[in-house]
Amino acid sequence: MAAIIDQATAQMNKTVESTKENFAGIRTGRANPALLNGIVVDYYGAPTPLKQMATIGVPEPRTLAITPFDVTQASAVEKALRDSDLGVNPNRDGNVIRITLPELTEDRRKEYVKLAKGKAEDGKVAIRNIRRKTKESIEASVKDGDMGEDEGNRLQKELDKVTKKISDEIDALFAGKEKEILEV
Numbered sequence: 341m342a343a344i345i346d347q348a349t350a351q352m353n354k355t356v357e358s359t360k361e362n363f364a365g366i367r368t369g370r371a372n373p374a375l376l377n378g379i380v381v382d383y384y385g386a387p388t389p390l391k392q393m394a395t396i397g398v399p400e401p402r403t404l405a406i407t408p409f410d411v412t413q414a415s416a417v418e419k420a421l422r423d424s425d426l427g428v429n430p431n432r433d434g435n436v437i438r439i440t441l442p443e444l445t446e447d448r449r450k451e452y453v454k455l456a457k458g459k460a461e462d463g464k465v466a467i468r469n470i471r472r473k474t475k476e477s478i479e480a481s482v483k484d485g486d487m488g489e490d491e492g493n494r495l496q497k498e499l500d501k502v503t504k505k506i507s508d509e510i511d512a513l514f515a516g517k518e519k520e521i522l523e524v
Contacts, residue, residue, distance in 0.1 A: 344474055344477055345502060348470055348474040349506075352503070352506040355466045355467055356513070361377070362462075362463075363517045365378060366455055367426075368444075369401075369444055370398075370401050371439075372398070373391075373396040377389075377391065378424075379424050379426075381393060381416050382419075390406070390420065393408060393413065394406045395407045402440060402441045403438060403441070405436050406421070406436070406438075406439070408435070428440070428441060449521055453518050460513065460514035464510055467503060478492050478499070
């Protein structure tokens with residue numbers, strides 16, 4: 341029956357990874373290729389993620405260089421970047437498209453911290469949902485007679501420890517991201 345706890349822990353760890361990915365998409369003072377994860381390009385009529393059709397590099401701290409694999413699609417990549425919610429103006433230099441990220445204002449930094457806080461809270465809600473489902477499963481097993489009450493109580497205490505540990509992990513990730521965003 342400890343497999344229930346292992347399964348819940350694995351699901352919670354996936355939630356932590358998902359939260360890390362969400363944090364990577366939030367802009368800080370430095371350029372990061374993960375900022376472009378959500379960009380989709382119209383590639384011969386098919387929506388294709390940018391990272392599947394171009395190389396993304398960081399030549400300078402506030403600059404991203406995008407080199408499409410298919411040079412004929414550079415204008416489509418440029419259009420997708422311009423239409424994105426990043427608020428940047430791509431410059432095309434031959435086959436390379438450069439994006440210079442503007443300096444963040446204090447207000448914009450605060451908005452990004454709020455966004456990060458929301459993403460952290462989403463992760464914690466997902467963890468609580470996993471905990472609730474696992475707890476219901478344990479209670480059902482006790483009720484059906486598949487396990488004793490003592491075993492059920494022990495598993496619930498173990499589940500609470502795991503939930504607290506992983507929830508604290510998300511809090512630590514948020515604290516690190518907040519520090520990174522507010523760093524001038």
